[in-house]
Amino acid sequence: MLIGSPVNLLVLKRGFAIRHAVRGGPTATGRYTKLEKNIPQIRRKKAWEKAGQDKESWFKRKYAHIHARAKNEGVKDPFGKKKAHTDRLAMIEKRSQAQRQDHEGKFEKRSAIQGLKVNPLMEYVYGTNGVLAALQADKREYYTRVLYHGALPTSIAKLAEAKDVKIEESDKHRLNLLTNYAVHNNVVLETKPLQPDEVSHLQLCNPETGTFQYTEMQLENDYVSRELRYLVNEDKKFPLGLYLDEVVDPHNIGAVIRSAYFLGADFIVMSRRNCAPLSPVVSKTSSGAVELIPIFYADKPLTFFNKSQEEGGWAFVTSCLAKSDSRSNKYTRGKTLEMGDLRGMCKELPVMLVIGNEGSGVRTNIKMRSDFFVEIPFGRADVPGVETPVDSLNVSVATxxxxxxxxxxP
Structure with a gap:
């Protein structure tokens, strides 16, 4: 065979192409081909392919009767264990659902504002002592109901039943809303707000009977004379009253009322304007003393001072920084008393102690009508080089x- 002939060259090219195709190499055209394409593939036919059906139809025909028989026979449970387990799970689920519905029902609101606003005509006195004192004193116009959570004290329950006040158990969340999240001790009294009488001025005292007269203003230009008893003992022959001039913090007013009642003051007069009202906060802070001590309002403080001095002979002692305040020197000159001078004063004449605002103190027009002034001495005044912002006492402590x-x- 001649190598160089065209026929021989064609044979050689074909043989080279076949060898490289089997090996996966490049063909005569320069492209590669996969080895698997040149090897016959042997694959078993599936059962549904042999039957000439699609997979889904074949499985339905072959196994449908088995599923139907299992469904008709049901699950075998000879000892009832599976059924007991299923029933127990169903009971647990039912109980959980009932508890969830009961819990959600407690906080269900019929309207968007229900539970957020309280009755504006009522007052919610809270705290064990405050509620007990309010029921004991019976100074309010009426009582609606007692709301409580947990155990209601026996003393409160007996007083509520005696006064025909409804007792209603409530949840703690509702009590928090009614008291604005105050410390309510799980008991709240829904009642009418306190309405102190308005006093015009004080009159003469009778130490023998332990009484003094005062004028109450009911309507405009309608005055009625009243009588009030006061405490008499070895150290006190005349009444002692307390006048609060523009004390704005309800916690301070509550603490002052509590101290006044505990120490033995006979009554309290408050300026109607710019004084904190007798709210449930005052009742709680005073531990219920606001219900037990007589409290009056004075709509015209200057008239109250002038007429009480002229007609009743009352002495007004004002607490102020008399020595350190140069502006007050023209009012306090010759009228300043030491702390020790106050001892025994209630043996000689009726006294009204005047307490002023937490920041500015007693107003100037009140100072002008005061008989005496007293200042609590600063215990560190003699220490050289001492500069401190603590230069006074809290109004309740000073009182x-x-x-x-x-x-x-004395």
């Missing part, structure tokens, strides 16, 4: 110190 001094013998 307690002055009342205690007034009620002691």
């Amino acid at each position: 307690a110190l002055l009342l205690n001094t007034l009620l002691k013998s």
